[in-house]
Amino acid sequence: MNYRMIVLVKQVPDTANISGQVMKPDGTVNRAMLSAVFNPEDKVALELALQMRDNYGGEIIALTMGPPKASELLRECLYMGADRVVLISDRKFAGADTLATSYVLSEAIKKIGSYDMIFAGRQAIDGDTAQVGPQTAEKLEIPQITYAEKIIEAQKKKITIRRRIDGGHEILECPLPVLITVIKDAAIPRPFRAKRVMAFKNARSLVELEKMVEENSLLYLEDLREEYISRSLFIETLTMDELRIEQARCGLHGSPTKVFKIESVILGGGEHIKIEPTNEGMGILVEKLMDDHIFG
Amino acid sequence: MGKNINEVWIFIEQRSGKAAEVSFELLSKGRKLADKLKGTLKAVVIGSGIKEIAQETFRYGVKECLMIDHLELKDYKTIPYSRIMIDLVSKFKPRIVLYGATVIGRDLAPRVASYTRSGLTADCTDLQISDVTYLRKNYKDLLLQIRPAFGGNIIATIIAPDVPIQMATVREGVMENLPLQTAEKGKIVNISYTPDRIDQMIKIIERHQEDNKINLKNSPIIVAGGYGMGSREKFKILYKLAHVIGGEIAGSRAAVDAGFISHERQVGQTGITVRPKLYVACGISGAIQHRAGMQDSNKIIAINVDPEAPIFDVCHYGIVGDVMEVIPKLIEVYKHKLK
Numbered sequence: 001m002n003y004r005m006i007v008l009v010k011q012v013p014d015t016a017n018i019s020g021q022v023m024k025p026d027g028t029v030n031r032a033m034l035s036a037v038f039n040p041e042d043k044v045a046l047e048l049a050l051q052m053r054d055n056y057g058g059e060i061i062a063l064t065m066g067p068p069k070a071s072e073l074l075r076e077c078l079y080m081g082a083d084r085v086v087l088i089s090d091r092k093f094a095g096a097d098t099l100a101t102s103y104v105l106s107e108a109i110k111k112i113g114s115y116d117m118i119f120a121g122r123q124a125i126d127g128d129t130a131q132v133g134p135q136t137a138e139k140l141e142i143p144q145i146t147y148a149e150k151i152i153e154a155q156k157k158k159i160t161i162r163r164r165i166d167g168g169h170e171i172l173e174c175p176l177p178v179l180i181t182v183i184k185d186a187a188i189p190r191p192f193r194a195k196r197v198m199a200f201k202n203a204r205s206l207v208e209l210e211k212m213v214e215e216n217s218l219l220y221l222e223d224l225r226e227e228y229i230s231r232s233l234f235i236e237t238l239t240m241d242e243l244r245i246e247q248a249r250c251g252l253h254g255s256p257t258k259v260f261k262i263e264s265v266i267l268g269g270g271e272h273i274k275i276e277p278t279n280e281g282m283g284i285l286v287e288k289l290m291d292d293h294i295f296g
Numbered sequence: 297m298g299k300n301i302n303e304v305w306i307f308i309e310q311r312s313g314k315a316a317e318v319s320f321e322l323l324s325k326g327r328k329l330a331d332k333l334k335g336t337l338k339a340v341v342i343g344s345g346i347k348e349i350a351q352e353t354f355r356y357g358v359k360e361c362l363m364i365d366h367l368e369l370k371d372y373k374t375i376p377y378s379r380i381m382i383d384l385v386s387k388f389k390p391r392i393v394l395y396g397a398t399v400i401g402r403d404l405a406p407r408v409a410s411y412t413r414s415g416l417t418a419d420c421t422d423l424q425i426s427d428v429t430y431l432r433k434n435y436k437d438l439l440l441q442i443r444p445a446f447g448g449n450i451i452a453t454i455i456a457p458d459v460p461i462q463m464a465t466v467r468e469g470v471m472e473n474l475p476l477q478t479a480e481k482g483k484i485v486n487i488s489y490t491p492d493r494i495d496q497m498i499k500i501i502e503r504h505q506e507d508n509k510i511n512l513k514n515s516p517i518i519v520a521g522g523y524g525m526g527s528r529e530k531f532k533i534l535y536k537l538a539h540v541i542g543g544e545i546a547g548s549r550a551a552v553d554a555g556f557i558s559h560e561r562q563v564g565q566t567g568i569t570v571r572p573k574l575y576v577a578c579g580i581s582g583a584i585q586h587r588a589g590m591q592d593s594n595k596i597i598a599i600n601v602d603p604e605a606p607i608f609d610v611c612h613y614g615i616v617g618d619v620m621e622v623i624p625k626l627i628e629v630y631k632h633k634l635k
Contacts, residue, residue: 013446099409099410102410126446127418127445128419129406129419130402130418131405131406131416134402134403134407134410135410137407138406138407138411139410143375143498144374144403146402147399147403160501165399165400165503166311166399166400167311167507168503168504168506169505170500170501170503171502172498172501173501174498256415256416256456256459257416257441257456258430259452259453260428260440260453260454260455262452262453263450263451263453264450272612272613273612273614275597277615277616277617277621281615282626282629283629285597285613286630286633286634288613289574290633294516295630295634
């Protein structure tokens with residue numbers, strides 16, 4: 001069937017494994033201490049696209065918006081099997097909320113061209129909003145299927161998907177193109193292929209090449225770029241100018257929501273009754289709960 | 297119906313003709329916000345045969361319920377529902393629109409916010425109205441959208457200062473359900489619906505849905521386990537305790553992610569919010585997201601090996617010790633004292 005599939009991926013701080021050192025003494029977050037990881041549900045989304053390609057044939061383009069560091073994530077997409085990866089990166093995109101993010105993503109998708117399906121994780125673990133998928137679909141004026149857990153069947157012009165809903169599931173039939181957000185249970189991401197790691201570990205984005213040139217005066221950016229393109233190791237980068245989009249709708253400026261205040265979590269005084277982990281302690285506890293009219 | 301900048305709208309979610317509980321919780325909160333704004337509380341109900349639901353909103357102080365009642369709108373579908381909401385919101389420009397952070401709310405709200413370019417904040421744990429000074433500009437009566445962020449290490453207050461419409465989603469159980477003693481004399485405004493070909497783009501082939509059999513929200517005693525339980529096997533001891541003291545079983549997000557317990561039983565910001573008489577937190581460190589879902593419990597027992605675990609800051613009875621040793625003792629003593 002040869003589907004053209006776009007997968008939206010995001011590199012996120014590993015909020016699931018936050019250690020004490022991540023919090024500064026003043027209670028703010030020390031971002032430098034957080035390791036960056038492949039957003040788990042985005043990885044599942046990529047896996048689902050790979051399975052579609054295994055079964056029906058096609059092409060997979062992984063797309064991320066982020067700082068230059070997000071090139072790491074795109075290399076991982078290549079290791080898993082993506083055919084092409086694109087980095088959307090520009091200082092002017094910094095501070096984007098979900099609306100500004102979906103604007104840039106939708107414009108980048110339009111530039112990439114036609115597609116049959118867009119896959120994305122349901123939500124990212126740094127914000128848990130689940131908004132970017134539907135907002136991107138709206139901007140592209142295509143239908144969406146959120147909370148997808150299984151692709152039942154795919155045909156040339158339509159797809160049948162089971163999605164989770166509150167208290168159950170439903171099966172939907174939808175014409176293509178469609179944007180699909182997937183939940184964690186939809187698939188188990190495949191490990192990186194050793195061969196592909198060897199082939200793509202040197203893939204570099206433009207910003208990374210620029211850095212190499214800065215560090216080594218013998219290199220020239222244009223030559224280096226040509227070389228990486230010829231070896232299929234160049235990670236395409238789209239900036240705001242290349243996308244020709246409205247700056248007023250990008251980044252912090254284009255974000256209707258703003259963080260007004262951040263407070264570190266104030267821990268309470270810890271005024272509680274300490275109970276010893278002994279039989280006597282348990283006796284006291286049970287009696288107290290009887291006094292509280294909870295037990296008995 | 298002119299444009300009223302101080303309207304607070306609640307999207308009333310219905311499944312098979314029954315309103316979701318979160319919608320009434322939102323109406324209760326929405327009424328307070330509308331009072332603060334000296335504005336009007338309105339509800340929007342979309343479905344088929346939904347007049348009773350529309351009337352029920354008056355018990356919460358709704359002055360006007362916008363009703364879109366049509367056979368083809370019986371079940372939620374993204375395209376027609378978002379099309380209707382987009383039309384209404386664009387036309388009447390409410391100041392605030394609230395949705396439940398349910399699968400439906402999280403499918404619908406971003407689509408509406410995207411088209412209308414409104415601010416949208418997900419999973420708020422509190423909403424307030426306040427005057428705000430932001431970047432040296434003064435704003436009157438903004439909606440403060442408060443939610444834990446960044447792995448729960450911080451509480452963020454989000455505002456949408458420069459757009460006309462502020463939207464938020466809120467999880468079920470976070471706001472209290474507070475009907476009025478006497479219902480408002482509200483009116484139902486019928487909004488006509490013209491089906492469009494694109495509304496039928498997606499076909500529902502099958503839908504299987506049942507009311508949640510697990511009734512965590514109304515259980516007086518909850519025994520919850522965290523990642524600190526160590527394994528699915530060890531988690532079983534909690535079932536035993538729950539059985540003996542007559543409670544329901546629950547887990548933290550970490551426990552759900554580790555596969556110790558199913559996600560329907562997850563307590564916390566991205567799960568269920570509970571207020572039982574007794575909450576027993578076992579091997580739960582007490583990240584803010586978890587505490588957001590249980591800290592209003594009447595009594596909290598915390599059992600954890602780590603004396604520094606933040607859960608001890610919200611508990612009433614704290615036991616520093618190994619869950620696997622403490623719980624059998626608790627069960628034994630309980631049986632002895634209450635036989």
